[in-house]
Amino acid sequence: MLFSHVKLATMTGVQPYGLIADGAVLVEDGRIAWAGPRQDAPREKTGKAVDCGGRLLTPGLIDCHTHLVYGGNRANEFEMRLNGAAYADIAKAGGGILSTVRATREAAEDELVQSASVRLESLLREGVTTIEIKSGYGLDVETEMKMLKVARKLGETHFVDVVTSYLGAHTFPAEYRDDHAAYVDLVCAKALPAIAEAKLADAVDAFCEGIAFSVAETEKVFAAAKKLGLPIKLHAEQLSNLGGAKLAARYDALSVDHIEYLDEDGVEAIARSRTVAVLLPGAFYYLKEKQHPPVAALRKHKVPIAIATDLNPGSSPVHSLLTTMNMACVLFGLTPEEALRGVTANAALALGLKDRGRIAPGLKADLVLWNAERPGDLAYPLGLNPCAAVIRDGAIVRGQIG
Numbered sequence: 001m002l003f004s005h006v007k008l009a010t011m012t013g014v015q016p017y018g019l020i021a022d023g024a025v026l027v028e029d030g031r032i033a034w035a036g037p038r039q040d041a042p043r044e045k046t047g048k049a050v051d052c053g054g055r056l057l058t059p060g061l062i063d064c065h066t067h068l069v070y071g072g073n074r075a076n077e078f079e080m081r082l083n084g085a086a087y088a089d090i091a092k093a094g095g096g097i098l099s100t101v102r103a104t105r106e107a108a109e110d111e112l113v114q115s116a117s118v119r120l121e122s123l124l125r126e127g128v129t130t131i132e133i134k135s136g137y138g139l140d141v142e143t144e145m146k147m148l149k150v151a152r153k154l155g156e157t158h159f160v161d162v163v164t165s166y167l168g169a170h171t172f173p174a175e176y177r178d179d180h181a182a183y184v185d186l187v188c189a190k191a192l193p194a195i196a197e198a199k200l201a202d203a204v205d206a207f208c209e210g211i212a213f214s215v216a217e218t219e220k221v222f223a224a225a226k227k228l229g230l231p232i233k234l235h236a237e238q239l240s241n242l243g244g245a246k247l248a249a250r251y252d253a254l255s256v257d258h259i260e261y262l263d264e265d266g267v268e269a270i271a272r273s274r275t276v277a278v279l280l281p282g283a284f285y286y287l288k289e290k291q292h293p294p295v296a297a298l299r300k301h302k303v304p305i306a307i308a309t310d311l312n313p314g315s316s317p318v319h320s321l322l323t324t325m326n327m328a329c330v331l332f333g334l335t336p337e338e339a340l341r342g343v344t345a346n347a348a349l350a351l352g353l354k355d356r357g358r359i360a361p362g363l364k365a366d367l368v369l370w371n372a373e374r375p376g377d378l379a380y381p382l383g384l385n386p387c388a389a390v391i392r393d394g395a396i397v398r399g400q401i402g
């Protein structure tokens with residue numbers, strides 16, 4: 001199949017967006033066989049050409065950081081915060097992450113599939129073709145495995161590739177409130193090996209923060225992950241600068257996420273590894289944070305920047321990657337080009353996926369056709385969904401082209 005007469009944002013090369021004004025993409029066996037200017041399209045294939053009417057074609061979008069699977073709902077806490085309660089006080093009173101832990105432990109696997117499917121559908125409508133989903137609302141071995149199974153199941157029942165991360169080190173469960181060392185031990189010696197054995201996690205994540213895991217505790221989790229051959233990621237420098245990102249860089253992390261409080265020293269550390277900086281403007285917005293991530297330093301040191309929804313019931317109930325792109329531009333000063341790169345090429349890097357995120361020969365044919373003329377149109381509006389069609393592994397799985 002030749003997708004012809006498209007404005008191509010290939011996200012390759014040095015041109016902004018890797019733009020090809022009048023392009024075509026040849027897809028064979030689910031892969032991109034050729035992409036380039038329309039007049040150079042391989043002649044023998046043009047018989048099966050689909051005219052896309054000059055519209056924009058981009059790589060499938062990748063949401064590289066979500067907590068999509070969880071039980072219950074925290075709308076009550078949103079309301080409490082707007083009535084003056086602080087996020088930390090709600091957490092101390094047994095709310096916050098721990099209230100979602102209770103609800104997730106109680107929920108049956110099918111219920112979790114059901115509620116997560118609705119949220120997933122919101123993302124897919126806007127052209128998401130790959131999503132990362134974390135555990136971290138079970139904390140005990142059984143519920144963490146249940147969450148990861150639900151995540152895997154979503155990948156089997158929807159037109160999306162699901163990548164999973166085990167986030168046992170999200171917070172300390174109530175039953176280990178007074179024995180943090182024992183919980184870290186459970187994560188490293190019991191949960192991680194069981195999850196690795198069942199092949200339920202593609203990576204291991206942790207929340208390194210004053211209110212969560214210390215740098216020393218985080219390092220124990222990383223060491224255990226490394227022993228099992230699993231790559232790592234880290235929620236780092238969200239509310240303070242503990243040096244978590246530096247530790248993550250030493251372990252050659254796939255990504256460090258949030259990083260509002262990261263300083264230039266920390267940026268230099270991650271610039272020396274393959275680590276991607278993942279910005280999460282949804283959490284910044286909902287928590288009304290003031291500290292901006294070090295975008296200028298990231299650019300200066302050429303650290304790849306990705307952006308993601310951080311979809312979760314507490315700090316980022318954001319179900320739109322397009323909205324997140326807009327927030328990254330308006331709140332963090334990213335350019336629309338950086339925003340699109342952040343949900344395509346760089347989001348793929350943040351997940352360690354080399355086969356997607358750009359339009360180039362040999363890569364997976366995950367593509368989105370937009371009712372838009374320019375790639376800059378994607379980050380510009382709020383609440384408009386210009387997605388016309390989604391192509392996954394070379395097949396149209398949503399919308400239509402004609």
Ligand code: DI6
Binds near residue numbers: 097
């Ligand atoms: N950082 C966050 O912003 C979320 N998790 C994390 O490690 C918060 C999750 C929640 O409030 O449920």
Ligand code: FE
Binds near residue numbers: 065067235310312
């Ligand atoms: Fe998160």
